[in-house]
Amino acid sequence: MTQAPTIDSAHSDTVPVPASAATQTHADAATYKAMYAASVSDPEGFWREQGRRLDWIKPYSKVKNTNFQIPDVSIKWYEDGTLNVAANCIDRHLATRGDQTAIIWEPDDPATPAQQITYRALHDQVCRMANVFKAQGVGKGDRVVIYLPMIPQAAYAMLACARIGAIHSIVFAGFSPDALANRINDSEAKLVITADEAPRGGRVTPLKSNADAALLHCSDKVKCLVVKHTGGQTTWVEGRDVDVLAEMAAVSGDCVPEEMAAEDPLFILYTSGSTGKPKGVVHSTGGYLVYAAMTHQYTFDYHDGDVFWCTADVGWVTGHSYIVYGPLANGAITVMFEGVPTYPDASRFWQICEKHKVNQFYTAPTAIRALMGQGESFVESCDLSSLRVLGTVGEPINPEAWNWYNTVVGKGRCPIVDTWWQTETGGHMITPLPGATPTKPGSATTPFFGVQPVVLEPQSGAEVTETKAEGVLAIKDSWPGQMRTVWGDHERFMSTYFSNYAGYYFAGDGCRRDEDGYYWITGRVDDVINVSGHRMGTAEVESALVAHPKVAEAAVVGYPHDIKGQGIYCFVTLMASEAPSEELRKELRTWVRTEIGPIASPDLIQWAPGLPKTRSGKIMRRILRKIAENDFGALGDISTLAEPQVVDNLIETRMNRD
Numbered sequence: 001m002t003q004a005p006t007i008d009s010a011h012s013d014t015v016p017v018p019a020s021a022a023t024q025t026h027a028d029a030a031t032y033k034a035m036y037a038a039s040v041s042d043p044e045g046f047w048r049e050q051g052r053r054l055d056w057i058k059p060y061s062k063v064k065n066t067n068f069q070i071p072d073v074s075i076k077w078y079e080d081g082t083l084n085v086a087a088n089c090i091d092r093h094l095a096t097r098g099d100q101t102a103i104i105w106e107p108d109d110p111a112t113p114a115q116q117i118t119y120r121a122l123h124d125q126v127c128r129m130a131n132v133f134k135a136q137g138v139g140k141g142d143r144v145v146i147y148l149p150m151i152p153q154a155a156y157a158m159l160a161c162a163r164i165g166a167i168h169s170i171v172f173a174g175f176s177p178d179a180l181a182n183r184i185n186d187s188e189a190k191l192v193i194t195a196d197e198a199p200r201g202g203r204v205t206p207l208k209s210n211a212d213a214a215l216l217h218c219s220d221k222v223k224c225l226v227v228k229h230t231g232g233q234t235t236w237v238e239g240r241d242v243d244v245l246a247e248m249a250a251v252s253g254d255c256v257p258e259e260m261a262a263e264d265p266l267f268i269l270y271t272s273g274s275t276g277k278p279k280g281v282v283h284s285t286g287g288y289l290v291y292a293a294m295t296h297q298y299t300f301d302y303h304d305g306d307v308f309w310c311t312a313d314v315g316w317v318t319g320h321s322y323i324v325y326g327p328l329a330n331g332a333i334t335v336m337f338e339g340v341p342t343y344p345d346a347s348r349f350w351q352i353c354e355k356h357k358v359n360q361f362y363t364a365p366t367a368i369r370a371l372m373g374q375g376e377s378f379v380e381s382c383d384l385s386s387l388r389v390l391g392t393v394g395e396p397i398n399p400e401a402w403n404w405y406n407t408v409v410g411k412g413r414c415p416i417v418d419t420w421w422q423t424e425t426g427g428h429m430i431t432p433l434p435g436a437t438p439t440k441p442g443s444a445t446t447p448f449f450g451v452q453p454v455v456l457e458p459q460s461g462a463e464v465t466e467t468k469a470e471g472v473l474a475i476k477d478s479w480p481g482q483m484r485t486v487w488g489d490h491e492r493f494m495s496t497y498f499s500n501y502a503g504y505y506f507a508g509d510g511c512r513r514d515e516d517g518y519y520w521i522t523g524r525v526d527d528v529i530n531v532s533g534h535r536m537g538t539a540e541v542e543s544a545l546v547a548h549p550k551v552a553e554a555a556v557v558g559y560p561h562d563i564k565g566q567g568i569y570c571f572v573t574l575m576a577s578e579a580p581s582e583e584l585r586k587e588l589r590t591w592v593r594t595e596i597g598p599i600a601s602p603d604l605i606q607w608a609p610g611l612p613k614t615r616s617g618k619i620m621r622r623i624l625r626k627i628a629e630n631d632f633g634a635l636g637d638i639s640t641l642a643e644p645q646v647v648d649n650l651i652e653t654r655m656n657r658d
């Protein structure tokens, strides 16, 4: 990324903990230091204590049983304990805060009233949905695919699964029918729950017809539950489709929570890797919830009664951990927003903060950059005095955006927490704590409790022991929120994360560590790109492109993009019979959107008569990346190329000149 901070800027502008944040905090600097030291010197003792933040049906006696060594990689936390996640997120709060709001739902259209769902109402709705799932034959260990807009029923469906011990797999509503079908099939789901339509930014996505199209490629045993949300017309398949709201009204509002082992899977979430099809990341019941709850409390300095808003979609891990599981485990008030930051205009986020008196606000750098581009007036017109902590996640934040967030949105009063983590990690890994950590714009700062990051020398894999370091980021030991396996493919789990650097969890990111021990994430070191905070394998876009009959070959790389962080740059070689045209460019763009989803829409497509390959036929992506970055002065050694002249042609016709 162009805007990734450099190590030399690391020490210049440290921002102290704002005075207002140092009071009333769960952890000040001394507490952080002491707790962190305890968490790594005695993980067993530390996490034994932290596990008590949950209600267990059968208390655990074992805490940590983990092994990062191939071929025996195995991660178990609290393995002999039993619990139920829905009971922890709902039932245990009923006695003390049954009438407190659990979820504030803010609809896409600001003219539609918001909904406040109390813990008691949440209990009723989740039990009803759980009973509907049961009536459809779903039980412990079965998979349920959730393909819903950002509506309360998405949270009900997650918690209903958790209540009966079913494993949910959410598919982001922006994904195509193909992507949905792949996930239903890979997880062998018994049921998919969707809605008629998903409104976003005043437009609607026809979710039910997408599901219909997907289900053509799935077993005919898969049931389709439909939330009638907009009332939009949908086709109906008798015997397969179920009107879920009508059924919920007809069943009991009580459902006994299933007793689950700590290591039973809670959910599968598909995410992109550098090769192959997306992997089903499996998260656990006990360890995951302990970690989501603890990070939510400490990273955002959450206190009882605070209104917490994470703007992510529940289709991503951020939504799992910080809209639903972490906040609800803590008895929090969590905001769920159906819409987009710029509808009806660029003040929408700030309008919502004012309207619901949001205390902690958590969003992505891409949103901040987009809103920053609209000017300050949209922020200034709103009363943001309720805000106390501001968070970011998803990609490195450039210091300009950080500073704007800090001064324009936070008025210098609100600590910024730049949280580095991944789908695989379940929760925050490297992040400031609001009352404890002086920040540096662009740095995720220091590790969360129990997390031991290391910087490895990329080639040798040796751990760099000097404080000031640069290399790849890896984690030395397990933490409770860590993914347990790839669904149906433990080999792939081991080879993806534990084979490059023996004995470490390899995160796939590059990083620098400055002289204060602060971490600066510099972006992926593999063929994964990050477009508007959405993670994508370049291989996925390539395989979508080559599936088009007019395409012979394709290579896809990321390039720096002002708003999105990275844009999608495609080099496409056409079949000999085909001629390049603007029309064909459009056609390919639409094709990829249909194959994967709008988030994978190519930004730039360059016609490539040839691709730079080694003599053994391997595409030299390093060169393509440089051309896409408009930085072809430093191509490095191209002498090993089979046909070095193709490079001149690609430079000549490059798309990203500025």
Ligand code: WT7
Residues within 6 Å of the ligand: 271, 317, 318, 392, 393, 394, 395, 396, 397, 418, 419, 420, 421, 422, 423, 424, 444, 507, 508, 509, 521, 523, 524, 530, 533, 534, 535
């Ligand atoms: C990748 C993980 C975890 C929720 C959202 C993304 C990048 C994430 C940061 C950050 C720099 C970041 C990394 C990581 N990333 N947060 N604060 N600073 N980079 O989850 O889709 O699994 O993507 O996002 O490259 O590996 P994800």
